[in-house]
Amino acid sequence: MWRRVASFSPFISSTKSSILSQLVPTMKIWESFTTEAPIPVNHGISSKDSTPFITFVLGGPGSGKGTQCAKIVDTYGFKHLSAGDLLRREIARNSEYGSTILDTIKEGRIVPSEVTVRLIRREMELSDNHKFLIDGFPRSEENRISFERIIGAEPNIVLFFDCPEEEMVKRVLNRNQGRVDDNIDTIKKRLKVFEALNLPVVNHYAKKGKLHKIWAVGAEDEIFEQVRPAFAGCEVISES
Numbered sequence: 515m516w517r518r519v520a521s522f523s524p525f526i527s528s529t530k531s532s533i534l535s536q537l538v539p540t541m542k543i544w545e546s547f548t549t550e551a552p553i554p555v556n557h558g559i560s561s562k563d564s565t566p567f568i569t570f571v572l573g574g575p576g577s578g579k580g581t582q583c584a585k586i587v588d589t590y591g592f593k594h595l596s597a598g599d600l601l602r603r604e605i606a607r608n609s610e611y612g613s614t615i616l617d618t619i620k621e622g623r624i625v626p627s628e629v630t631v632r633l634i635r636r637e638m639e640l641s642d643n644h645k646f647l648i649d650g651f652p653r654s655e656e657n658r659i660s661f662e663r664i665i666g667a668e669p670n671i672v673l674f675f676d677c678p679e680e681e682m683v684k685r686v687l688n689r690n691q692g693r694v695d696d697n698i699d700t701i702k703k704r705l706k707v708f709e710a711l712n713l714p715v716v717n718h719y720a721k722k723g724k725l726h727k728i729w730a731v732g733a734e735d736e737i738f739e740q741v742r743p744a745f746a747g748c749e750v751i752s753e754s
């Protein structure tokens with residue numbers, strides 16, 4: 515059943531246009547990152563034996579995407595690619611643009627699409643698996659369009675974990691994984707960005723009949739029971 519995406523948030527006061535203007539750092543900062551090894555347009559990943567089977571996993575901060583992805587990996591054998599983890603890895607390995615990515619994450623903004631898609635594409639190319647769970651991406655229409663242009667593929671399935679804001683805030687503040695963005699100031703910013711930009715992506719895939727909306731409140735196993743039907747056509751590798 516469809517539920518209304520959380521709105522009238524106590525944290526969300528800015529208009530969409532003011533959010534949009536704050537989202538990405540000036541492109542100049544990223545110019546050399548994205549041009550030093552250009553991503554061929556329409557490159558695709560056609561060198562792999564199998565056509566990729568792509569699942570996008572959407573939902574607000576703390577909605578439980580990572581938690582449910584672990585179950586999907588165990589049960590259906592997907593390769594989990596968390597866009598946030600790939601960006602955090604760039605920070606951890608002190609890559610040339612790690613500090614700019616760090617600043618963007620601290621501000622709860624969105625890293626330019628070409629940077630993120632390039633990281634995702636690299637992981638897809640390196641993987642022997644052809645079933646991918648892309649977690650926390652695309653966060654905006656611009657992200658979505660960039661992925662489809664650069665990878666040359668659309669997702670087969672899109673999961674959307676729908677969770678009330680109060681619950682998301684509570685979970686993120688209790689997460690205790692030492693993430694630089696798990697603090698109330700950054701959470702407010704992340705929620706504003708999510709509210710402003712997520713819905714068009716969700717609507718796009720709903721119109722295409724690819725969206726599986728999941729009520730993300732309750733026990734983790736109960737939530738996974740709502741996830742299973744989305745993968746009805748996939749082989750079960752382990753009953754969990």
Ligand SMILES: Nc1ncnc2c1ncn2[C@@H]1O[C@H](COP(=O)(O)OP(=O)(O)OP(=O)(O)O)[C@@H](O)[C@H]1O
Binds near residue numbers: 573574579598
């Ligand atoms: N159904 C649930 N009920 C209560 N807590 C949960 C549930 N699912 C996950 N959690 C907890 O909430 C926190 C956030 O979960 P998780 O990291 O999976 O969210 P996420 O959507 O990946 O967040 P982010 O977008 O910030 O990466 C974790 O501490 C996790 O253990």
Ligand SMILES: O=c1ccn([C@@H]2O[C@H](COP(=O)(O)O)[C@@H](O)[C@H]2O)c(=O)[nH]1
Binds near residue numbers: 597619623650653
């Ligand atoms: O596609 C993406 C994914 C993530 N980010 C940035 O990383 C943080 C954390 O992401 P999580 O999915 O919660 O791990 C997010 O707030 C963004 O700042 C991004 O820019 N693009």
Ligand SMILES: [Mg+2]
Binds near residue numbers: 579580596598650
């Ligand atoms: Mg996560």
